[in-house]
Amino acid sequence: DTGVSQDPRHKITKRGQNVTFRCDPISEHNRLYWYRQTLGQGPEFLTYFQNEAQLEKSRLLSDRFSAERPKGSFSTLEIQRTEQGDSAMYLCASSLDRVANTEAFFGQGTRLTVV
Amino acid sequence: AQKVTQAQTEISVVEKEDVTLDCVYETRDTTYYLFWYKQPPSGELVFLIRRNSFDEQNEISGRYSWNFQKSTSSFNFTITASQVVDSAVYFCALSEADGGSQGNLIFGKGTKLSVKP
Numbered sequence: 001d002t003g004v005s006q007d008p009r010h011k012i013t014k015r016g017q018n019v020t021f022r023c024d025p026i027s028e029h030n031r032l033y034w035y036r037q038t039l040g041q042g043p044e045f046l047t048y049f050q051n052e053a054q055l056e057k058s059r060l061l062s063d064r065f066s067a068e069r070p071k072g073s074f075s076t077l078e079i080q081r082t083e084q085g086d087s088a089m090y091l092c093a094s095s096l097d098r099v100a101n102t103e104a105f106f107g108q109g110t111r112l113t114v115v
Numbered sequence: 116a117q118k119v120t121q122a123q124t125e126i127s128v129v130e131k132e133d134v135t136l137d138c139v140y141e142t143r144d145t146t147y148y149l150f151w152y153k154q155p156p157s158g159e160l161v162f163l164i165r166r167n168s169f170d171e172q173n174e175i176s177g178r179y180s181w182n183f184q185k186s187t188s189s190f191n192f193t194i195t196a197s198q199v200v201d202s203a204v205y206f207c208a209l210s211e212a213d214g215g216s217q218g219n220l221i222f223g224k225g226t227k228l229s230v231k232p
Contacts, residue, residue: 033219042119042206042222043160056219089158103150104220106160 002026004107006092012113013082020078021110025094032075033104034067035091036060043091049075050097082114117142119209121223128197129231136192136226138207144168149183149190150208150220160206166190197230204228 005024025032035043047057051072069075089111093104118141128134151163174181178195204227208220
C-alpha cells in the first residue's frame with residue numbers, strides 16, 4: 001500500500017495523559033500536513049512540514065501540541081495533558097511541492113477520544 | 116479573510132437523480148486553488164478535483180461535473196444519475212498561493228449526501 005498511513009487508527013485516553021500519533025506519508029512527498037476534524041465540521045489545518053522543517057503552525061495548535069518530522073519522512077504529533085476538547089479525528093496528508101498547490105493525499109486518520 | 120461556505124448541510128436524493136452541491140468561497144488573493152474531496156463513511160478524504168483561479172473552464176469527469184464562476188465566487192459540483200455509492204460527505208476547499216501558506220487547505224463544513232435506492 002503506497003498511500004498515507006496513520007497509526008493508531010483509534011485511541012482512547014484519560015484526561016491529562018499524553019498521546020502520540022504517527023503519520024507515514026507517500027514516500028516521494030516532501031510536504032506533510034496535520035489537520036483536525038471534529039464531528040460535523042470540515043478538517044482544520046494544524047501545521048505543515050516541508051521536508052523536516054516545520055513551516056507553519058495554526059493558532060489552533062496550543063503549546064500542549066507538538067509535531068516533529070525528524071528525517072523528513074514520517075511525522076509524529078504529540079498532545080500533552082489531553083483535555084476532553086481534544087477529542088477529534090486527526091488527519092495527516094502529504095503532497096509534492098514541485099507543482100503549485102498540488103492535491104494533498106489524506107490518510108484514514110486517528111480518532112482520539114479523551115474520557 | 117479566507118472562507119469556504121457550503122450552505123447545504125444535508126441532501127437526500129433517490130438513485131438516478133441529479134444533484135448539485137454548492138460551494139462559495141472568499142479570498143483576497145488573485146491566485147488560488149479550489150478543491151473537492153469526498154469523505155465516505157470509512158473516513159478517508161478522497162481527492163476529486165483541483166482547479167486554479169485562472170482556469171474557469173467547466174470540467175466533466177464521468178458522472179461528475181464542476182462549474183467554476185469567479186464572478187459569483189462559486190465552485191459547484193454536480194453528480195449526474197446519482198448512485199448509492201455516491202453517499203458520503205463532500206468537502207469544498209480553498210488553497211491560496213500568495214504568502215507563505217502554500218498548500219494549506221481551508222475546508223467548508225461539508226455537505227452530507229445520502230442517495231437512497
